[in-house]
Amino acid sequence: MKFENISNVWLFGLILLLLNACSSTQTLGDESILEQVKERGWLNCGVSGDLPGFSYVNLEELDITKLDNDQNIPNNISQQIQRSVVGFDVDICRAIASAIFDNPNAIRYRFLNTKERFEEISSGKIDVLSYTTTWTVERDVSINVEFAPIVFYDGQGILVRENSEVKSLRDLNGKVICVETETTTKKNLEDEKKERNLTFKTRQLQDKRDVYRLYEAGECQAVTSDISQLAASLNLLKNPDEHIILPEILSKEPLAPAVIDSDLQWVEIVRWIVFALIEAEELGINQNNLEQKKASTDPKIIRFLGLEGTADSIGSRLGLEPDYTQRIIRHVGNYGEIYERNLGPNSSTPIKRGLNNLWNNPEEPGLIYSPPFR
Numbered sequence: 001m002k003f004e005n006i007s008n009v010w011l012f013g014l015i016l017l018l019l020n021a022c023s024s025t026q027t028l029g030d031e032s033i034l035e036q037v038k039e040r041g042w043l044n045c046g047v048s049g050d051l052p053g054f055s056y057v058n059l060e061e062l063d064i065t066k067l068d069n070d071q072n073i074p075n076n077i078s079q080q081i082q083r084s085v086v087g088f089d090v091d092i093c094r095a096i097a098s099a100i101f102d103n104p105n106a107i108r109y110r111f112l113n114t115k116e117r118f119e120e121i122s123s124g125k126i127d128v129l130s131y132t133t134t135w136t137v138e139r140d141v142s143i144n145v146e147f148a149p150i151v152f153y154d155g156q157g158i159l160v161r162e163n164s165e166v167k168s169l170r171d172l173n174g175k176v177i178c179v180e181t182e183t184t185t186k187k188n189l190e191d192e193k194k195e196r197n198l199t200f201k202t203r204q205l206q207d208k209r210d211v212y213r214l215y216e217a218g219e220c221q222a223v224t225s226d227i228s229q230l231a232a233s234l235n236l237l238k239n240p241d242e243h244i245i246l247p248e249i250l251s252k253e254p255l256a257p258a259v260i261d262s263d264l265q266w267v268e269i270v271r272w273i274v275f276a277l278i279e280a281e282e283l284g285i286n287q288n289n290l291e292q293k294k295a296s297t298d299p300k301i302i303r304f305l306g307l308e309g310t311a312d313s314i315g316s317r318l319g320l321e322p323d324y325t326q327r328i329i330r331h332v333g334n335y336g337e338i339y340e341r342n343l344g345p346n347s348s349t350p351i352k353r354g355l356n357n358l359w360n361n362p363e364e365p366g367l368i369y370s371p372p373f374r
Helices: 006-029 033-040 075-083 088-101 116-123 137-142 184-195 208-216 227-236 264-282 299-304 314-318 324-331 335-343
Strands: 043-047 055-057 107-111 145-147 152-161 176-180 201-205 222-226 243-245 252-255 258-260
Touching: 033 043, 033 088, 033 264, 043 088, 043 116, 055 088, 075 107, 088 107, 088 264, 088 324, 088 335, 116 145, 116 258, 137 145, 152 184, 152 227, 176 184, 176 208, 184 201, 184 222, 201 208, 208 222, 208 227, 222 227, 227 243, 258 264, 264 299, 264 314, 264 324, 264 335, 314 324
Parallel strands: 043 107, 176 201, 176 222
Antiparallel strands: 145 258, 152 222, 152 243, 152 252
16 A cells, blocks of 8 residues: 555544544443342352362252353252362362352352363353363463463372272373363373383363273273362262272463453452462461451552552452452461361361462472562
8 A cells, every 4th residue: 555645644633543443442331240140149150060179060950060150050959069169179160159259159150071071161151260270371372261370289189999009101002092072181291102102092081070980890900080079089988999090291280260361350350369379378368367467557459459549449449349358368378278178187188288388488389479569
């Protein structure tokens, strides 16, 4: 395109400005996810629902894998199900609901399998996915999701029978390994097979319970998944003590919640709610001492708890109330309390904290770290 004179340049520029203005008006006219959540009155959270320690429906008579999220379930049963969901991933959702509504129970859970989880974010059926999901470059750039901070540093492991004499992946040559489809686990296993010239066979299944059913039936001689999932799934086996998780680690699996990437405000809200859980533990603020800490003269604590008495609080910058961190701690606790409650030594799914310790833990430093709240 060639401009014959300067007036044409100005005209072209004016057209661009008008087009941008129209585009901006359309964007601003769209309702944000925060506004949708507030108007609806609850958070839609996607979880697995069948993984003890992380997200589990604590109703023995209910098989969560047979539940269709969109079927007509009697209201009393639906409410009972929603009240009975517990776990580490569930508490992340409860923290978000606490920050927005001052109510950790203002949530409706959707129980998803590995294939459905990203589809539900893209379709807008859920506001946040809290589902032991690994953050990878492919998912980050190829799916329209944004990952929140890492909440659990994991790795891929192998579950076998204790009396099998299997000590490593190489000992499974010629045998069958069960694995869930639509996971990084499956891809990692394929990489290991090619790189190490191994000859094991892979049985891919979409339903987690089918994986362990076939394993117990002897149709698979091993199961591979994130170590956290293997530890949690031991509870689903008839005789958990007869099985072991091998010390061999096949991959890095940083687990993080995820949201749709089209709403920056919502990305930031979820991000800084997760960081608030971590920062609260580092500052030594928990459910038991919150009221006491509100009297602190430490400027870091005053700023973190939204006690500055100014309009420019961290919460207000996010579109939340100034006391949003107080709400989270009051109802859910800090990161350490969430971990202890769901995965600590006295829980039903004990997993050594290890890399999931705070970065400044004096005995065993981990990787859990929050940017400064300032």
